[in-house]
Amino acid sequence: MAPLQQHKLAVIDFSEKNLNLDSSSWMKTCGEVVRALEEHGCFIASYDGVSQEVHDAAFVASQEVHDLPVEVKVQNTLDAQGYGYLAQAANMPLYVRLSIENATTAQGVEEFTKLMWPSGNDTFRESVLTFTKALGELEQMVMRMVAKSYGIEKDYELLLGSTTYILKFNKCLNPNGIEKNLGVIPHRDKSFMTVIQQQEEGKGLEIQTKNGEWVQVHLSPSSSIVLAGDACMAWSNGRIEAPYHRVIMQQNKDRYSLVLSSFVKDLKIEVPQELVDEDHPLQFKAFDHYEYIKYVSDTTVEGNRMKGAISAYCGI
Numbered sequence: 001m002a003p004l005q006q007h008k009l010a011v012i013d014f015s016e017k018n019l020n021l022d023s024s025s026w027m028k029t030c031g032e033v034v035r036a037l038e039e040h041g042c043f044i045a046s047y048d049g050v051s052q053e054v055h056d057a058a059f060v061a062s063q064e065v066h067d068l069p070v071e072v073k074v075q076n077t078l079d080a081q082g083y084g085y086l087a088q089a090a091n092m093p094l095y096v097r098l099s100i101e102n103a104t105t106a107q108g109v110e111e112f113t114k115l116m117w118p119s120g121n122d123t124f125r126e127s128v129l130t131f132t133k134a135l136g137e138l139e140q141m142v143m144r145m146v147a148k149s150y151g152i153e154k155d156y157e158l159l160l161g162s163t164t165y166i167l168k169f170n171k172c173l174n175p176n177g178i179e180k181n182l183g184v185i186p187h188r189d190k191s192f193m194t195v196i197q198q199q200e201e202g203k204g205l206e207i208q209t210k211n212g213e214w215v216q217v218h219l220s221p222s223s224s225i226v227l228a229g230d231a232c233m234a235w236s237n238g239r240i241e242a243p244y245h246r247v248i249m250q251q252n253k254d255r256y257s258l259v260l261s262s263f264v265k266d267l268k269i270e271v272p273q274e275l276v277d278e279d280h281p282l283q284f285k286a287f288d289h290y291e292y293i294k295y296v297s298d299t300t301v302e303g304n305r306m307k308g309a310i311s312a313y314c315g316i
């Protein structure tokens with residue numbers, strides 16, 4: 001098989017100097033964000049909100065939690081069905097994960113920390129919260145730009161009030177030379193938006209473009225990939241498609257990544273009226289995001305992998 005090429009996904013500058021609200025550079029970035037999302041469902045954000053120190057500390061925290069005994073980690077269960085501790089499932093033998101619900105709030109991170117370390121772990125708690133807050137701000141900046149471009153700022157403000165974040169500590173085990181090097185099976189995220197950071201030298205994430213080609217994503221510590229999830233696809237009335245992606249292990253060592261995803265809780269997601277007209281008939285009924293997650297996790301593995309899960313659930 002020919003080696004995959006590092007694809008030219010759009011790289012968008014989110015550094016503070018570039019993002020004075022209402023400046024012409026802000027408006028230009030809004031356009032770039034929507035174009036990239038409509039074309040590939042994702043882009044690479046170059047973002048100085050997560051410093052090298054914050055990035056490194058978050059990965060140290062991730063390693064620390066993965067190194068805990070299994071009997072401690074199995075306590076990690078979430079309201080969001082299917083998002084707690086998962087280890088070496090039959091279809092993903094290399095994949096291990098823990099997650100934090102309400103991950104951008106002090107309370108959410110504190111609860112998780114207490115569960116894993118009953119006598120506390122301040123370094124872990126502080127490192128994780130600093131990281132999730134910074135990455136959450138990036139996600140909100142992206143969504144504000146999408147809303148601005150589509151003229152649906154009010155609709156977004158409403159969703160934002162009900163937005164919650166889940167942080168996944170992902171680990172793919174060293175494949176040790178065995179042929180099966182699939183870390184994470186091809187899927188679309190069920191989230192609204194997802195932001196991912198890979199550990200330094202971390203490779204492995206691949207995105208499928210609309211023409212079916214798999215392309216590799218390489219990220220430096222100062223960059224993140226921003227991916228649309230199924231909920232964004234429905235909310236945008238199909239304008240932004242959630243990209244299919246997977247992890248292929250390329251090196252004989254464990255791979256760590258941090259995945260922050262937004263979800264809408266206790267409010268139905270409805271396509272804004274501004275996005276419906278004769279040329280764009282309504283494609284999705286209003287739906288409850290947590291009920292959708294439950295639907296997917298109750299469905300068979302094939303159902304979960306299915307590209308059209310969101311259409312099957314609430315498509316018109």
Ligand SMILES: O=C(O)CCC(=O)C(=O)O
Nearest residue numbers: 170184196205247257259
């Ligand atoms: O680990 C990664 O880089 C991505 C994993 C992923 O797609 C996911 O957890 O949804």
Ligand SMILES: [Fe+2]
Nearest residue numbers: 187188189245
């Ligand atoms: Fe994913």
